[in-house]
Structures are given as structure tokens and as C-alpha cells.
Amino acid sequence: MVFDLEGAGPIAGLDYDDDHVLHAPSLRFAVAGNPFRNDGEDNRRLITAVDAALALRGGAAGGSPDVEALEINFVFSAGANLYVHLPPRGRYVYGHAHAADITSAHLATWLRFAARHVTGSFTLAVPVLPPGPEMKAVPEHMKKQRVVELPAAARAETMSLTFGLARLAVPVAVAGAGYHALGDLLLSRAHIEPGGADERNLSSLLSAAGCPRLRRLRLEYITGLAALRLDPAAAALEEVNLHYIGDLSSLELDAPGLRQLRVTTCFGMYDDNATARISAPNLELLACNTLCIPDRLLFFHGVGSVRSLEKICLSSRISHDDHCKDGAIWLLQHCTAADSLDISLSPGQMKEGLDTEETMSRVPQLDNITNLAIDVGPGKWHNLKATIADLITKCSRLERLSIGICSANDSCSKPRCFCNGKDVEKISMEHLREATITGYHSSKYHRSLVQFIMAGAPALEKVTLELYVGKELHEDIPCDRGRWAPSVIEHYPKGARTTVYEWTADKKREEEEEEGSDGFILSKF
Numbered sequence: 001m002v003f004d005l006e007g008a009g010p011i012a013g014l015d016y017d018d019d020h021v022l023h024a025p026s027l028r029f030a031v032a033g034n035p036f037r038n039d040g041e042d043n044r045r046l047i048t049a050v051d052a053a054l055a056l057r058g059g060a061a062g063g064s065p066d067v068e069a070l071e072i073n074f075v076f077s078a079g080a081n082l083y084v085h086l087p088p089r090g091r092y093v094y095g096h097a098h099a100a101d102i103t104s105a106h107l108a109t110w111l112r113f114a115a116r117h118v119t120g121s122f123t124l125a126v127p128v129l130p131p132g133p134e135m136k137a138v139p140e141h142m143k144k145q146r147v148v149e150l151p152a153a154a155r156a157e158t159m160s161l162t163f164g165l166a167r168l169a170v171p172v173a174v175a176g177a178g179y180h181a182l183g184d185l186l187l188s189r190a191h192i193e194p195g196g197a198d199e200r201n202l203s204s205l206l207s208a209a210g211c212p213r214l215r216r217l218r219l220e221y222i223t224g225l226a227a228l229r230l231d232p233a234a235a236a237l238e239e240v241n242l243h244y245i246g247d248l249s250s251l252e253l254d255a256p257g258l259r260q261l262r263v264t265t266c267f268g269m270y271d272d273n274a275t276a277r278i279s280a281p282n283l284e285l286l287a288c289n290t291l292c293i294p295d296r297l298l299f300f301h302g303v304g305s306v307r308s309l310e311k312i313c314l315s316s317r318i319s320h321d322d323h324c325k326d327g328a329i330w331l332l333q334h335c336t337a338a339d340s341l342d343i344s345l346s347p348g349q350m351k352e353g354l355d356t357e358e359t360m361s362r363v364p365q366l367d368n369i370t371n372l373a374i375d376v377g378p379g380k381w382h383n384l385k386a387t388i389a390d391l392i393t394k395c396s397r398l399e400r401l402s403i404g405i406c407s408a409n410d411s412c413s414k415p416r417c418f419c420n421g422k423d424v425e426k427i428s429m430e431h432l433r434e435a436t437i438t439g440y441h442s443s444k445y446h447r448s449l450v451q452f453i454m455a456g457a458p459a460l461e462k463v464t465l466e467l468y469v470g471k472e473l474h475e476d477i478p479c480d481r482g483r484w485a486p487s488v489i490e491h492y493p494k495g496a497r498t499t500v501y502e503w504t505a506d507k508k509r510e511e512e513e514e515e516g517s518d519g520f521i522l523s524k525f
Contacts, residue, residue, distance in 0.1 A: 011038050014049055021053045022060055026069040029053070033078040035094050043074065043098040047106060054113045066155075068120040072110055074102060075125045075162065083189075085221050085244055089131065090165060090189065096127035099164065107148045107166065115151035119181070122154075125162035128189065148190070150205070153177040160186040165223065168192045170201035178210040183236070185211070186218040194226040194247060203229040212236075219245060226250060226268065233258070242266055249274040249292075256280070258302075262287035264311050270323045278302065286335065287311040289344065291327030306335040310342040314359055329362050341369050341395075345387065346377035360390040369395040370431075373402040376439075385449050389427055399431050401453070405439030405446075405468070432457035438466040442473045450477055463503040473499065482506040 013029030021027070029050045031043050050072055057064050074096070075081070081094045107126070114122045129145070146166035152174050159182060168190040179185075185206075192198050204210055206217060207230050214234040218241040219225075226247045230237075233255040240255070241262040242248065249268040253261075258280040267290055268274060274292040280302035287310035291297070312328045328343075372395050374388060392398060435453050440446055454460060460481075467473060473487075482505040490498050 011042050011046060013046060013053070014042065016049075016053060018056060021056050022064055025065070025067065026071075027053065027057070027067055028069075028071045030071060030073040031076060031098075034076050034081065035097070040097050043096075044101050046074070047098065047101055051106070051109060054110065058113050058117060064117075066119045067117050070114055070118045070121075071123040073123060073125045074098065075127050083221070087223050087246055088165075088191070090128050090221065091131060092127060095130065097130075099127040099129050102126050102146070102164075104147045104166070107146060107163070111148070111151055114156065115154040118154075118156045120156065121158040121160075122156040123160040125160070126164040126166075128164045145191075154179050155181055157181050158184040160188075161190075162186075162188045163190040165189050165191055165221075168198060168202070168222075170198045170205055172197070172201055173204045173210055178205070178212070179214075180212060182211050183213050184216045185214060186220070187222065188218070188220040190222050192222060192224045194224045199225060199227060203227070206230055206233075208232050208234045215239065217241070219243070221245075223247060228252070230255065232256075251276045251278070251292075253277070254279045256282065258283055260285040260287075262311070263291070264289050266290045272296075276300070281305065284308065285310065286331070287342075288327070288331065289313040289324070291331065293323055294326055294330040297330070300334075303331070303334045304337060306338050308340040308342075309335050309338045312341065312343045314343060314345055314363070325359055325362075329359075329364075332366065333364050337368065338366075339368050340371040341366065342373040342375070343391070344375040344377060360387065363391070363394055365396070366394045367396050370397050370399045372398055372400070374404070376403065376405045376407065378407040385445070385452060388449070389452070392429060393427050397431050398429060400434045401429075401432060402436045403438070403449075405437070405441075407439070426452070427456050429453070429457040430459060433459060433461045434464075435460065435462075436464040436466075439468045440465045441468055441471055447477055454479060454481070461505050465501045465503075467499045467501075469498045471499075473501070479503060 011030065011032045013027070016024075016027075029046055031046060032038050057067070075092070076094050076096065078094070081092050083092050084090060107124075110124060114124070126146075146164065147169060148163050148166040149169040149171065152171045156179075159179075170192075192202065202225070206214070206228075212234050213236050215236050216239045217237065219228075220241070220243045222245050224247055225245050227250040228242070228245075228248060229250075229252040230240075231252050231254045233240075233253065235257055237255045237257055239260040240253065240258060241260075242251075242264070243262065244265045245268070246266065247268045248266045249271045251263070251269070256279070259282060261278070261280060261283060262285075263269070264287060269276070269290045269292045272293070273296070275296050275298055276292050277298045278300045283302035283306055285308040286303070286306045289311040309331060312331060313324050314328050332341075372391070374391060376384065388403065392401065432453075435457070437446075437450065440450075450463070450465065454463065477484075482503050484501055484503045488500045488502075490500060
């Protein structure tokens with residue numbers, strides 16, 4: 001990924017005249033892409049500009065036309081402004097000096113206007129309050145945690161709400177009220193009191209009665225939320241994404257139309273008392289790196305229809321490693337119709353060969369898998385090539401293989417170990433057509449991994465090697481069955497770069513080899 005360091009553009013919304021505010025179908029108020037593109041005081045003036053514009057539009061004599069799209073965004077949009085979630089707080093890479101100027105009263109006013117006047121899309125994003133040391137200069141009345149109450153009803157079709165970890169209040173459902181037009185909802189960076197009325201009301205609001213047309217639901221970086229019950233969910237609901245809801249330990253989902261379900265980094269599901277009850281008979285894609293203990297999985301209707309498995313973790317760097325592996329293996333055993341698998345391996349908990357072998361022995365045959373992606377986590381490995389070989393062996397019909405290596409170090413975790421030089425028994429990958437390795441190191445170990453794959457795949461058509469950022473290729477990779485194209489250099493911020501090589505099979509070259517010609521080797525261009 002190449003980050004946009006310049007940002008997405010200048011500040012928007014400070015120069016609207018009254019005619020535009022009163023009649024424009026869309027209104028956009030957004031800070032610049034990063035804090036270096038304008039005076040910080042402009043961001044504070046934008047808060048006042050939003051209030052004035054919405055008051056004018058909402059209070060116009062004789063009424064004013066509805067707003068088709070409203071965006072209020074006080075989070076710098078540059079790709080480099082990553083969000084780091086460290087409960088109970090979080091922070092962005094860039095500081096947002098204007099964060100403390102946005103109060104609960106502002107949020108209430110903006111939400112109230114949107115509920116009444118926005119018919120298409122509504123986006124609201126506010127940054128988290130600054131951390132402790134930066135709060136010293138903030139007036140006392142601004143240091144309190146924000147509180148934001150969701151409207152009981154709204155007219156928008158699409159809503160994206162990023163609340164800066166404000167405490168979320170959810171009203172009791174009112175008969176005839178709700179979000180009857182809402183089809184797509186993102187609710188992010190909020191806190192909800194666990195076990196209270198707001199938690200129960202949120203489930204009611206997101207279920208069929210509150211959002212009857214909801215097709216896509218995304219809940220991200222929400223603290224406190226321990227239970228979510230969509231029973232029943234809207235018949236139209238096709239996609240549910242639950243990401244980094246760290247306290248979630250009870251999930252009930254009855255969604256007959258659901259096609260995609262992602263439950264990722266919800267560590268509360270590892271608790272001994274966590275439970276899940278899921279009914280999704282038409283489920284096609286399941287991404288889950290945090291599944292409760294199989295014995296606590298009360299019901300899962302639809303697991304047999306899953307065609308694509310993602311974010312499956314065979315090992316974790318957290319304390320609940322056994323729960324992680326148990327859940328992953330249960331999914332591999334029961335998602336028998338899956339033909340695509342994205343699986344993660346973390347060396348942090350798989351250091352010893354016996355532990356790795358025991359884990360792999362529990363993985364079933366995966367004879368329907370034709371597309372396998374292996375994500376190798378950061379750290380030092382023992383018997384990496386053997387572990388990958390074991391996984392590939394389980395997939396007898398494999399056609400496409402991708403291996404992503406995220407570590408800057410490719411040495412073994414065991415001192416004075418020679419596993420890097422050990423040969424792994426050649427295996428047959430007769431159906432393999434394409435292979436990709438990213439994070440490649442110019443080392444004997446990684447080079448032997450490529451040779452191992454190419455030697456066992458007679459039908460191989462293409463191999464792509466993307467070197468680890470900043471690494472160089474110091475030695476050639478022998479290959480006598482095709483050609484390597486000249487390398488391509490991809491540049492990243494701050495001078496970092498990665499080099500990509502691509503090999504394609506060459507039938508004419510194979511014929512020449514049969515006649516006794518020399519093999520072709522990869523050379524650095």
C-alpha cells in the first residue's frame with residue numbers, strides 16, 4: 001500500500017455562500033487531508049461554519065429542499081493518518097488539535113439535522129480526544145468524554161458514523177419509528193456501557209424492526225459492547241462486518257439472506273464463557289480469526305455452504321492461543337464446501353517443531369481448496385518450509401498459491417538450528433498454475449522455498465516474487481522451464497522501495513531443454 005502523504009485536498013465548507021447552503025443538493029464540510037495543509041484555526045472555524053450552515057438550511061422560512069448527501073468530517077483523510085486502537089483509548093498518527101473543540105452538543109445538533117433532512121448519504125467523523133499530556137492545555141469543560149445519542153429515526157439510505165470513542169446512547173425503539181430507508185451502516189469508534197439498556201437497544205435498532213432494509217452492517221472499534229443480538233436481522237441483510245469489538249462475548253445472528261460474515265479481532269470471543277448462535281443458511285464468505293470455543297458454539301446453520309474462508313488463524317500471539325487454534329480447526333473441519341482459503345500462521349506461538357506438527361496433524365484434508373493464501377506473521381520461524389509444505393499437501397486440487405511473509409528477519413527461532421538448510425520431501429502440486437510470494441528475502445532459505453514450489457508443480461504457468469521492502473536480490477534463482485521478465489521497482493514513501501519479478505512458463509524453452517540447451521536463470525536487471 002502506498003500512503004497518500006499529501007492528503008485528499010484542502011479544507012472544504014468554509015466558503016459556502018447562503019444561496020449554496022440553502023439550495024445545494026449536497027453539503028460537504030471536511031478538514032484538509034493532513035494538518036500541514038492549512039492553519040489549524042481553520043479547522044476550528046469549520047466547526048462554527050457547520051453549525052451556521054445547518055441552522056440556516058434547517059430553519060429557512062417556508063422550508064428548504066432535503067439534502068441528498070451530507071458529509072461532516074473532522075478526521076484528516078491522508079492514508080498515512082492510521083488509527084491505532086488501544087482500549088480504552090485510541091489515537092491517530094496525526095494529532096487533531098481541534099478534537100477537544102467538538103462537543104457533545106455539536107454532535108447532537110448535527111445528528112438531529114441529518115435525521116430530519118438527509119435522504120441519501122450521511123457521513124460524520126470526529127477524531128478521538130487527545131491523550132493525557134496533550135489535554136493539559138484543554139479547558140476543563142472540554143475534557144469530559146463526549147456523549148452521543150443516536151436519533152430514534154432517520155431518513156438516510158447510507159450512514160457512516162465515526163464518533164471518536166464517544167459514549168453511545170441508544171433510545172428505546174418507538175413503534176413506527178426507525179431507520180426504514182437505511183441500507184448501509186458503518187458505526188465506528190464508540191463506547192457503549194456493557195449489559196445496560198443502550199446495549200440492548202442497539203441490538204433492537206439494528207434488527208429487522210429498526211432497520212428493515214439494511215443490507216450491509218459494519219461495526220468497528222467499539223468498546224464495551226459485550227452482546228449483539230440480531231434476531232431476526234433484516235431479510236435484506238447480506239453483509240455483516242464486526243471488527244475490533246474487543247469486549248464482544250455473545251453473538252446471536254439470525255440472517256436468512258446473509259452472504260458475507262466477518263468477525264475479526266473480537267478477542268472477547270475467546271473467553272471461556274463466550275457463546276455464539278448463528279443462522280445464515282446462504283452464507284458464502286466467512287472471515288473469522290476470533291471464534292468462540294467450539295464447545296460454546298451453540299449453533300451454526302450455514303457453515304456447510306461457505307465457499308470462501310478468510311482470516312483463519314492457526315496460531316496467535318495472544319494468550320488464548322489454544323482457543324484460537326481450536327476454533328480455526330473446527331471451521332476447517334466443517335466448511336467442507338470451501339474452495340478458497342486465507343490462513344494465517346504466527347511464529348510467536350509455533351516455535352517448536354512438535355507444536356507445529358501437532359497443530360498440522362489436526363488440520364483435515366482440504367480437497368476442495370483451489371485457491372490458498374498463507375499469511376506468515378512477523379517473527380522468527382522454525383521449519384517454515386515444512387509447515388507450508390504440510391498445508392499445501394492438504395490441498396490436493398490447489399491451482400493458485402499465495403504466500404505473504406511479513407517479517408524483516410528470515411532466520412530460525414532456535415539457536416544453531418539448521419532447519420533452513422534441511423530439504424523437505426518433494427510433493428506433487430500437479431494442478432498448481434500460479435504462485436505469488438510477497439515479502440521475499442534474498443536468502444538461501446527463501447530461495448529454496450521458491451525452488452521447492454517450482455519443482456513440485458509441472459503445470460505452473462506464472463510465479464511472482466515481490467521482495468521485502470528495501471531488500472535486494474543478491475543471487476540468482478535457477479529455473480529451466482520459463483523466463484523471468486525484467487524487474488519492476490515500486491516506490492514507497494520516505495525512499496522505501498520493493499522489487500517485483502515475474503516468471504512465466506515457456507514451452508519453447510522446455511523443448512530447447514529436451515534438445516540439450518542450457519537452463520535459464522533469473523538475473524537481476
